Amino acid sequence: MSEHEYTPKSKVGKWFNDRLPLLTLANHLTDYPTPKNLNYWWTFGGILTFCLITQIVTGLVLAMHYIAHADMAFQSVEHIMRDVNYGWLIRYIHANGASMFFLAVYIHIFRSLFYGSYKSPREVIWIIGIIIYLLMMAAAFLGYVLPWGQMSFWGATVITNLFSAIPLVGEGIVTWLWGGYSVDNPTLTRFFTLHYLIPFLILGLVVLHIWALHVPGNNNPIGIDIKKPSKDTVPFHPYIVIKDGFALLMFMIVFAFFVFYTPNILGHADNYIEANPLVTPAHIVPEWYLLPFYAILRSVPDKLLGVIAMLSAILILAALPWLDTSKIRSAVFRPLYKQFYWILVADVLILGYVGAMPAEGLYLLIARIATAYYFLHFLVVLPVLGFKERTTPVPLSITEPILGGSPNLAAVKKKDSFKDQ
Amino acid sequence: MKNFLRISFLIALFFGFQFNSNAAEKVEYLKTDWSFKGPFGKFDRAALQRGYQVYQEVCSSCHSMKYLSYRNLVEEGGPEFSVEQAKAIAASFEIKDGPNADGEMFMRPGRLSDKFVMPYENEKAAQAANGGAYPPDMTVLVKARGGGVDYIYSLLQGYEDPPAGVTLDDGVYYNKYMYGNKIKMSNQLSDGLVEYSDGTNASVEQMAKDVTTFLMWTAEPHLETRHRMGFKAIVYLIILTVLVYFSMKRIWSRIETKV
Numbered sequence: 001m002s003e004h005e006y007t008p009k010s011k012v013g014k015w016f017n018d019r020l021p022l023l024t025l026a027n028h029l030t031d032y033p034t035p036k037n038l039n040y041w042w043t044f045g046g047i048l049t050f051c052l053i054t055q056i057v058t059g060l061v062l063a064m065h066y067i068a069h070a071d072m073a074f075q076s077v078e079h080i081m082r083d084v085n086y087g088w089l090i091r092y093i094h095a096n097g098a099s100m101f102f103l104a105v106y107i108h109i110f111r112s113l114f115y116g117s118y119k120s121p122r123e124v125i126w127i128i129g130i131i132i133y134l135l136m137m138a139a140a141f142l143g144y145v146l147p148w149g150q151m152s153f154w155g156a157t158v159i160t161n162l163f164s165a166i167p168l169v170g171e172g173i174v175t176w177l178w179g180g181y182s183v184d185n186p187t188l189t190r191f192f193t194l195h196y197l198i199p200f201l202i203l204g205l206v207v208l209h210i211w212a213l214h215v216p217g218n219n220n221p222i223g224i225d226i227k228k229p230s231k232d233t234v235p236f237h238p239y240i241v242i243k244d245g246f247a248l249l250m251f252m253i254v255f256a257f258f259v260f261y262t263p264n265i266l267g268h269a270d271n272y273i274e275a276n277p278l279v280t281p282a283h284i285v286p287e288w289y290l291l292p293f294y295a296i297l298r299s300v301p302d303k304l305l306g307v308i309a310m311l312s313a314i315l316i317l318a319a320l321p322w323l324d325t326s327k328i329r330s331a332v333f334r335p336l337y338k339q340f341y342w343i344l345v346a347d348v349l350i351l352g353y354v355g356a357m358p359a360e361g362l363y364l365l366i367a368r369i370a371t372a373y374y375f376l377h378f379l380v381v382l383p384v385l386g387f388k389e390r391t392t393p394v395p396l397s398i399t400e401p402i403l404g405g406s407p408n409l410a411a412v413k414k415k416d417s418f419k420d421q
Numbered sequence: 422m423k424n425f426l427r428i429s430f431l432i433a434l435f436f437g438f439q440f441n442s443n444a445a446e447k448v449e450y451l452k453t454d455w456s457f458k459g460p461f462g463k464f465d466r467a468a469l470q471r472g473y474q475v476y477q478e479v480c481s482s483c484h485s486m487k488y489l490s491y492r493n494l495v496e497e498g499g500p501e502f503s504v505e506q507a508k509a510i511a512a513s514f515e516i517k518d519g520p521n522a523d524g525e526m527f528m529r530p531g532r533l534s535d536k537f538v539m540p541y542e543n544e545k546a547a548q549a550a551n552g553g554a555y556p557p558d559m560t561v562l563v564k565a566r567g568g569g570v571d572y573i574y575s576l577l578q579g580y581e582d583p584p585a586g587v588t589l590d591d592g593v594y595y596n597k598y599m600y601g602n603k604i605k606m607s608n609q610l611s612d613g614l615v616e617y618s619d620g621t622n623a624s625v626e627q628m629a630k631d632v633t634t635f636l637m638w639t640a641e642p643h644l645e646t647r648h649r650m651g652f653k654a655i656v657y658l659i660i661l662t663v664l665v666y667f668s669m670k671r672i673w674s675r676i677e678t679k680v
Binding site: 036037075078082089239242243249250253256260261263269270282 | 460557561600643647650651658659661662665673676680
């Protein structure tokens with residue numbers, strides 16, 4: 001936070017600000033000292049805010065025309081696609097927007113993993129982020145059920161049935177979730193209600209996420225603590241605003257390409273068949289962004305243990321600040337961690353791939369190895385690496401390479417070559 | 422800038438995986454040139470009108486088209502029949518309406534505002550008339566099948582004698598593009614089955630192409646608007662991106678850090 005006191009220039013402004021310091025907040029946000037070496041991987045926070053707002057706005061319009069009833073939901077979606085003015089556009093933005101949201105959040109999370117943004121003093125930002133991610137998955141799953149196509153119905157059946165793995169009370173919980181003895185109208189209406197609620201919970205958590213960020217300030221590619229404000233920082237406005245804006249526009253081009261030219265490629269064809277409880281689709285597959293966890297779920301032969309493995313795969317991330325024992329944040333100065341990082345990226349992509357494949361034969365074997373490695377990375381590699389790894393020297397400040405005379409010039413050069421190669 | 426290449430690479434990788442996973446169990450479908458493919462794709466008006474004729478004379482006796490209204494036949498971006506033509510089409514169907522003032526249901530000629538008449542009263546009736554198989558509604562059929570238009574186009578021409586060793590039950594037919602190769606719909610198209618008013622030769626291939634084009638339109642009635650708007654939107658975004666890029670360079674030139 002900028003420590004200097006802010007006083008509005010106008011009388012009215014001062015009067016209002018004394019009663020509710022909104023202008024002080026606005027001043028804080030524009031002046032907010034940001035490390036000047038942030039690269040484009042740091043623009044995804046802004047992009048994610050855009051995604052959330054887009055989903056809320058398009059979702060509101062869709063909710064005006066959608067009918068949450070088992071007999072009418074599918075039809076009302078077709079009504080939106082055909083008869084509502086630009087309804088097809090709103091729906092395609094919303095449907096592809098979910099995929100774009102997850103694409104951005106995965107980049108955001110993996111950026112954090114690479115540069116150690118989750119480490120002290122930013123653990124709370126990280127944990128709030130994980131809660132947001134969990135809520136996003138819930139919202140996406142609930143939303144996918146609403147069109148009441150075959151994948152909606154059977155996806156809902158499979159996922160809710162996971163709760164039946166809980167000993168003793170499992171079956172009861174599933175009946176309670178469904179509001180009956182199978183996925184049916186009561187399930188749809190409650191899913192719609194919750195799908196409408198969750199984005200606003202996410203919005204609240206995003207405010208906390210940003211608030212928590214503004215206490216220590218941004219991490220940066222070299223992962224060092226910096227003085228704020230100083231030569232190492234730039235004010236958020238205009239420097240970061242314009243850079244985030246530029247990156248957002250690039251992102252929107254990709255987004256627009258999907259919406260206008262391949263709007264259904266990320267969805268499953270079966271979801272254009274109206275839900276039918278009597279016909280099970282050949283393969284029940286979740287959306288691409290849930291596939292790695294689906295692969296973990298299926299790689300464990302026991303249902304309960306599978307569910308536990310899947311949940312642990314997400315929750316283990318919350319413990320990450322304490323599992324990673326290295327004092328150095330950025331992977332730039334951690335040669336070994338950097339290797340393991342990319343192995344993890346590959347591992348998750350492999351999990352996503354086998355998650356889309358039938359759980360049999362070679363695919364199942366690969367899924368099991370990849371699942372084991374996933375946990376190995378967090379439970380063994382990270383804690384051990386913190387003690388064993390020989391890190392390269394870290395510069396004292398961001399401006400150091402420019403001012404010269406650095407005792408760690410080699411490391412700094414290396415960092416630069418990383419950035420610009 | 423290198424970072425953008427990295428981002429693009431990651432995106433490509435992500436969706437590459439996705440395409441790959443969709444491509445499992447691929448059969449080589451018959452290929453044809455679809456006028457509506459590509460960023461500037463438009464429907465071939467005449468093909469849509471012929472396709473409607475094939476649907477009406479061949480498919481509609483079993484397959485419903487429940488999300489389409491007769492008025493849609495007039496709308497821009499579709500077959501674009503004239504209002505008179507569409508009214509005549511609608512009026513050729515009897516619609517059950519009511520109840521009237523006496524509480525009676527009655528039949529009346531169709532209007533533009535009516536939905537397409539269903540071939541069967543309900544799903545059970547449809548199954549009873551088709552040996553237990555329900556002929557799926559055709560409105561969004563091309564979007565509801567993995568192979569899309571290529572699949573439908575191929576399926577219509579994919580009837581063959583079963584290979585040796587494959588025995589078919591009564592009312593089951595062999596089709597090389599059908600999932601599992603067994604289909605309860607018999608071969609519907611034969612050369613010269615319909616008589617096109619525009620003089621086009623009604624070969625099986627031609628009819629399959631026309632009716633599939635028509636089904637693409639019923640599934641995506643706003644496809645042409647979408648393509649037009651998409652082009653404008655993306656050009657607009659690119660121009661804005663370039664402008665913002667140079668503004669950003671200018672603003673960041675005040676400090677020594679490269680952006």
